[in-house]
Amino acid sequence: MKRRRTYMPATQHALSALGAQIAIRRRELRWTAAELAGRIGVTPQLITRIEHGAPGTAVGTVFEAAVVCGVPLFGVDPAERGALASVAEQERNRLALLPARARRKSVAVDDDF
Numbered sequence: 752m753k754r755r756r757t758y759m760p761a762t763q764h765a766l767s768a769l770g771a772q773i774a775i776r777r778r779e780l781r782w783t784a785a786e787l788a789g790r791i792g793v794t795p796q797l798i799t800r801i802e803h804g805a806p807g808t809a810v811g812t813v814f815e816a817a818v819v820c821g822v823p824l825f826g827v828d829p830a831e832r833g834a835l836a837s838v839a840e841q842e843r844n845r846l847a848l849l850p851a852r853a854r855r856k857s858v859a860v861d862d863d864f
Contacts, residue, residue, distance in 0.1 A: 758806050767804035769813065769822070774802040776820040791815045 758766075777787050777798075784798040793812060801808050801816050818829045827834040 756806070762806065763804065766806055766813075769817065770802045770804040772822045773813075773816050773820055776822050777802075780820065782820075787816060787819065790819050 777784070782790075784795040784802075788795045788798045791812070797808065797812065798816065801813050814824060817824055821828070821830055823829065824835065825838050827838055829835060
């Protein structure tokens with residue numbers, strides 16, 4: 752029996768919101784689910800799951816659907832050339848300033864009785 756993973760409400764709301772944005776934009780473009788599916792190389796059933804905010808869908812596939820439809824990601828219009836690349840570079844630069852690994856600080860045990 753396969754265990755079902757539970758997701759926090761914020762995660763579910765984010766998936767639902769992004770799925771709705773994709774559905775709205777697809778309908779504004781007057782594309783069927785099958786047409787969008789053909790554009791990104793997936794099945795129409797997967798488009799339906801994306802639009803309903805199904806959490807098991809691969810994030811890359813969801814982002815691909817969003818970009819193809821023109822839904823902004825990270826507050827950036829995907830049609831703006833290089834905008835998402837700039838966001839990615841900024842975040843990689845921020846990451847480079849942090850330690851390569853997260854380590855817990857060792858706790859000194861006071862055993863002097």
